[in-house]
Amino acid sequence: MAIEGDSSNSGKNGVIPVTNVVVEEPEFTDIIENITVPAGRNVKLACSVKNLGSYKVAWMHFEQSAILTVHNHVITRNPRISVTHDKHDKHRTWFLHINNVQEEDKGRYMCQINTVTAKTQFGYLHVVVPPNIDDSLSSSDIIVREGSNVTLKCRATGSPTPTVKWKRDDNSKIAINKSLNVHEWDGDSLEISRISRLDMGAYLCIASNGVPPTVSKRIKVSVDFPPMLWIPHQLIGVPSGANVTLECFTEAHPCLRFKEYFTVEWIPPMLWIPHQLIGVPSGANVTLECFTEAHPTSLNYWTLGEGQMIHDSKKFKSETTLGNPSYKTHMRLTIFNTSQSDENSYKCVAKNPRGETDGAIRLYVSPPTTISPGPATTESQRRDTWDTRGSINNTTNGHPSVYILDKNSRMSSNLNDIGKSEQKSTDNSKGYNLPIEISKV
Incomplete structure (x- = not known):
């Protein structure tokens, strides 16, 4: 802004002279x-x-x-x-x-x-804003039944909006369904169809948005399933006076304390028995085996016949070994110095809150053999040993396999070489009578 005046007339008119003033705006x-x-x-x-x-x-x-x-x-x-x-x-x-x-x-x-x-x-x-996983909107550790569908959720906040991916804690593949297995899965939800015991473990939800730090949440998934049994030998023969070990393998989840087993509601499980009939010469030791799967881990024990529980003694020794994965169990029962009185049906039993299963192994003990004056073939010797017993009745489902244990040898031979395992459920009726034919070797 400028203010102007005439300085030449200032003296005459009495006006004070003014100079130009310029004010600049900011x-x-x-x-x-x-x-x-x-x-x-x-x-x-x-x-x-x-x-x-x-x-x-x-x-x-x-x-x-x-x-x-x-x-x-x-x-x-x-x-x-x-x-x-x-x-x-x-x-x-x-x-x-x-x-x-x-x-x-x-x-x-x-x-x-x-x-x-x-x-x-x-x-x-x-x-x-660094990523943050909202626990209130995300999944926590869960227990599910085998065969069910599972959805895990992971909600993350941050700016920019975080991306979420899933991995298994042990770096194994994620089984989305029967035809899709991946190492990583993108998205804030992870859906697994018909989950199996192989999917059991910890899953990691990882959220990142380029702003450190990246965060993760560990979600443990436990898969419950009824106990299952595998019995390598269901019919065992030993000579009188020998020791024998019976074996049974189990898988189960969750684990069951003994005191709990009287109060839970059982669900029919499954059972695998590789060998149902085992023959041994008198005086030999023999081991019976049984394999199970269950989650929670099952309560495992052996019984004699239909009810009497077998305890460790000079005659019996039972062993239970956890497998890998932990829901697998191997049961073994050793019978020492077998005699004719040890001939019986031995049962391996597995129980957990999801079900109960048992499998029977029939043990036959042959008396000491005598050497005939004339030559005898392997086939005739076996027939002489077993023909006096007639047909062997199988009390479990499937085709039994016969094992003969020679007291003077560490080797056992599978006479009928069936090579099939028994799969049993408590839904199956009992009392199958399957005659056993000993095949030629």
């Missing part, structure tokens, strides 16, 4: 830089102005339509906001301070000079 001297800051940090936005004069500078949050500061005064009630300026700077710079930045602080910030026509400029504040 201007911005620099842009407001866009800033990216992690949540929780402090940030400072700068607005530089020259020729401010008596005008004032104000800071506003544009998206929130909120006036934050005017000149040296803080208008907002947000205690994290403050303002400072450098008086000694040729171009005075006004700083907007935001402490402990939160995600809601993101957006455009406007620096304004209150001229007649307001002058403004903008700077953008980007707030990045």
Whole structure:
């Protein structure tokens, strides 16, 4: 603005001479830089102005339509906001301070000079937030029945929006369904169709968005299934006076304490018995075997005939070995110095809260053999040994296999070489009578 006068007439008219005065309006001297800051940090936005004069500078949050500061005064009630300026700077710079930045602080910030026509400029504040998994909206450790469908959920927050992927803790493949197995799965949900015991284990939900740190959640999946048994030899023959060991392998999950087994409701399980009939010469030792699968791990024991539980003694020794995976169990029963009185049906039993199963092994003990004067073939010797007993009745489902143990040899021979295992469920009726024919060797 300029004010002009005539100095030549000043003396005559008594007017004080006036010189030309030019007043410059304020201007911005620099842009407001866009800033990216992690949540929780402090940030400072700068607005530089020259020729401010008596005008004032104000800071506003544009998206929130909120006036934050005017000149040296803080208008907002947000205690994290403050303002400072450098008086000694040729171009005075006004700083907007935001402490402990939160995600809601993101957006455009406007620096304004209150001229007649307001002058403004903008700077953008980007707030990045590390990923966080919301436990209240995500799955936790679960126990499911084998064969059911399972959905695991993992909800993550952050800015930018995190991506979620799934892995197994042991780096094995994830079985999405029968035809799809993957090492990793993307998405905040993981669906497994008809889950099996092989899918049991820990699953990792991993969330990342480029802002460290990456976070993960470990979800343990337990798969319950009825006990299952494998019996390598169901018919065992030993000579009188020999020791014999009976074996049974089990798999079960969950594990059952003995005191619990009287109070739970049982579900029919399954059973595998490799050998149902075992023959040994008198005086030999023999081991019966049984294999089971169950989860929780089953309570395993042996019985004699239909009921009497077998305890360790000079005559019997039972062993139970956990397999890999842990839901597999190998049961063994050794009978020492077998005699005719040891001929019986031996049962391996497995129980857990999901079911109960048992498998029978028939043991035959042959008397000491005598050598006939004339030559005898292997076939006739076996027929002489077994024909006196007639047909052997099988009390379990499937085709039994016959094992003969020679007292003078460490080798046992499978006479009928069937090579089939028995799979049994408590749903099956008992009392199958299957005659056993000893095949030629």
